[in-house]
Amino acid sequence: MGNPAPSTAARARRASWLTLKAREAMEAWLFVSPTVAGFLIFFAGPLVAVVWYSLTEWNLLTQQMKYVGLANFRDALFENPDFWHVVRNSAVFAVGLVPFNMMLALTLALGLSGRFPGVIFFRTVFFAPVVTSAAAWAIVWKFLLQGESGFVNQLLATVGIAGPNWLREPDWAMAAVIFTRVIKMVGLNMILYIAALQAIPRDYEEAARLEGATNWQVFRWITWPLLGPTTLVIMVITTIGSFKVFDHIYLMTGGGPENGTLVLAFYIYEQGFKFFNVGYASALALIMFAIVMVLTVVQLAIRRRDT
Amino acid sequence: MIGRFGPKRLRIVSRVCWTIGLSVAAIPFVFPLLWMVSSGFKSAAEIFGSPSIVPREWRWLNFVEVFTYQPFAQQYFNSLYISVSVTAITLVVASLAGYALARLRFAGSSLVGLFLVSALMVPEEVTIIPNFFLMKRFGLIDSHLPLILLPVFGPHGIVATFLMRQYFLALPKEVEEAGRMDGLSTFGIWWRIAIPLSRPALAAVAIITFLHSWNQFLEPLIFVSSLDKFTLPLALSNFTDPYGAPLWHLQLAATSLSVIPILVVYLIAQRQIIESFALSGVKG
Numbered sequence A: 001m002g003n004p005a006p007s008t009a010a011r012a013r014r015a016s017w018l019t020l021k022a023r024e025a026m027e028a029w030l031f032v033s034p035t036v037a038g039f040l041i042f043f044a045g046p047l048v049a050v051v052w053y054s055l056t057e058w059n060l061l062t063q064q065m066k067y068v069g070l071a072n073f074r075d076a077l078f079e080n081p082d083f084w085h086v087v088r089n090s091a092v093f094a095v096g097l098v099p100f101n102m103m104l105a106l107t108l109a110l111g112l113s114g115r116f117p118g119v120i121f122f123r124t125v126f127f128a129p130v131v132t133s134a135a136a137w138a139i140v141w142k143f144l145l146q147g148e149s150g151f152v153n154q155l156l157a158t159v160g161i162a163g164p165n166w167l168r169e170p171d172w173a174m175a176a177v178i179f180t181r182v183i184k185m186v187g188l189n190m191i192l193y194i195a196a197l198q199a200i201p202r203d204y205e206e207a208a209r210l211e212g213a214t215n216w217q218v219f220r221w222i223t224w225p226l227l228g229p230t231t232l233v234i235m236v237i238t239t240i241g242s243f244k245v246f247d248h249i250y251l252m253t254g255g256g257p258e259n260g261t262l263v264l265a266f267y268i269y270e271q272g273f274k275f276f277n278v279g280y281a282s283a284l285a286l287i288m289f290a291i292v293m294v295l296t297v298v299q300l301a302i303r304r305r306d307t
Numbered sequence B: 001m002i003g004r005f006g007p008k009r010l011r012i013v014s015r016v017c018w019t020i021g022l023s024v025a026a027i028p029f030v031f032p033l034l035w036m037v038s039s040g041f042k043s044a045a046e047i048f049g050s051p052s053i054v055p056r057e058w059r060w061l062n063f064v065e066v067f068t069y070q071p072f073a074q075q076y077f078n079s080l081y082i083s084v085s086v087t088a089i090t091l092v093v094a095s096l097a098g099y100a101l102a103r104l105r106f107a108g109s110s111l112v113g114l115f116l117v118s119a120l121m122v123p124e125e126v127t128i129i130p131n132f133f134l135m136k137r138f139g140l141i142d143s144h145l146p147l148i149l150l151p152v153f154g155p156h157g158i159v160a161t162f163l164m165r166q167y168f169l170a171l172p173k174e175v176e177e178a179g180r181m182d183g184l185s186t187f188g189i190w191w192r193i194a195i196p197l198s199r200p201a202l203a204a205v206a207i208i209t210f211l212h213s214w215n216q217f218l219e220p221l222i223f224v225s226s227l228d229k230f231t232l233p234l235a236l237s238n239f240t241d242p243y244g245a246p247l248w249h250l251q252l253a254a255t256s257l258s259v260i261p262i263l264v265v266y267l268i269a270q271r272q273i274i275e276s277f278a279l280s281g282v283k284g
Helices: A004-054 A071-079 A081-112 A119-131 A134-144 A151-158 A170-198 A202-210 A215-226 A228-243 A247-252 A264-274 A278-306 B007-040 B061-069 B072-103 B109-120 B124-137 B145-153 B155-170 B173-181 B186-197 B199-215 B218-223 B232-236 B248-268 B270-283
Strands: A056-059 A064-067
Touching: A004 A056, A004 A278, A004 B072, A004 B109, A004 B124, A004 B145, A004 B155, A004 B186, A056 A278, A071 A278, A081 A119, A081 A170, A081 A228, A081 A264, A081 B007, A119 A170, A119 B007, A119 B248, A119 B270, A134 A151, A134 A170, A134 A247, A134 B007, A134 B232, A134 B248, A170 A228, A170 A247, A170 B007, A170 B270, A202 A215, A215 A228, A228 A278, A247 A264, A264 A278, A264 B124, A264 B218, A278 B124, B007 B248, B061 B072, B061 B248, B072 B109, B072 B145, B072 B155, B072 B186, B072 B199, B072 B232, B072 B248, B109 B155, B124 B145, B124 B218, B145 B155, B145 B199, B145 B218, B155 B199, B155 B270, B173 B186, B186 B199, B199 B270, B218 B232, B232 B248, B248 B270
Parallel strands: none
Antiparallel strands: A056 A064
16 A cells, blocks of 8 residues: 555645745735735826827827827927926926925924923824815915905004905915915924934934034034935925926916916816817826926935935 | 923924924925815805804704715715725735735745736836726726725735735744644645734735725726716715805715714824835835
8 A cells, every 4th residue: 555645745745935035925925915006007008098199189089199290299299388487487386386395394304303291282283184175275375365355464454564366466365375385294204203303313413512512503503414315305305396386276267367377287188188289288298297207316416426 | 491492492492392393394294184074064055155164053964965966876876885895805915915925835926916017017007908908898898896805915915925925025924833733734734824814914915906906096987887886986076056156054064974084093003004104105
């Protein structure tokens, strides 16, 4: 009879060992398959499609697409004066928003990184707009910033200042939207800064203090350099976010007055979904992508050079 | 004289100055929300008349009219069930993929990771036009499916996947190996061991996903057109007179109704919610 049982078992074990790797790989692919499928259907496919769209012109009546080469890009970059106006607006928005947001975030974080009675209360307050929907926030601020009868202007009137019609004058409208957006989002950056501040070992500061360093010197030569990586992340995220601003613009100004707040994301929406210039809007979207990429790379490069 | 400006005194003085400064800075953060609620109780006539935070007459009727003006209850429900669906599906999909990327060895693992990271670099605005036509082809325009599918698989879902992966990587491997010895399948290990151990990460993903979906604006604007399909962010600015001018007392009453539950939950769980955002902000 012998004993065939062990040898079969051994063979079975070897066989299962051989397929163990294959089996693990198969299971892994099952695990990632929803994500991969979603990636292909809703990201990779559309990315290819948007490049194709950008090279075509659509006739909405006949539903025909015509290949036009780079005409949409030429149109945007060289022929349509709107485009550069819009890019300028987006740049103004970013230049106004990013430093304001980051300085406020850092100031608040410096004030709220320690432990003292009320610190949790203040953090909760400054973060509250982040969890509030942008739509609600924009609506409330639009209400507050109404012309003469708006609350902000009534408040200013009590101290004898005649406030402008905030959302109806191009420059003021831009400033008002930037302010509203900063207040809405600054809590997020504040939290990131607080986390970074709390990760800095106390010894550095204490050593510097023993040497007689002032508050400013400690900040300038210890805290600020150590915050470098966080500052970079925050700067990149905030810049990208500022180029994507849409809801505040849509709800507060609708791109007006006189296209004074017509920014890139809003312009793409208008061209694509209001006027159905699908080819042109696709080209714009790719240009926006390029701008965001360039800004990110430049910021990373500056940082690498500095450190 | 010197004692009066000693270090301890100085610290107290600086503490007081900071507190006053912070309180002043807090005004534009808190006041709009208070003013929103108070204005939601005012009549159309009073709303621009009195700059008083306490309404002269509490007009509860606003909160009734909000529901009769448009299908606000339906819209509220839409937002709720869409956000819950997005959260539930994201938790499953992201933790499955995150687990595979953290623990399982397979050819193409790093490639999948790389592709997902690269997708994070592309703003959603770039792919939303083709996605619109994709949904149109499948007859999903003016349905809620795009609002559920796109966030699950978009950049937001990818951030969730990496958050989960990061958390799984930090778990002790031994427990999972013991599970394997006891005859659990890979799926069993994921479901019975890895998932129960990652409650904090799942909670963080759930919080940011829910809020992201609840607050979405561009996608509903593009994909949904009938009133009874609207989500809250779209519905709020839709209280207008026949000429399109906003009926502020109704807009602000409706906005209060949409914001207050979120803020109440936020006040109860502020620590957890803030930490969740900090986590996703660093990774995303």
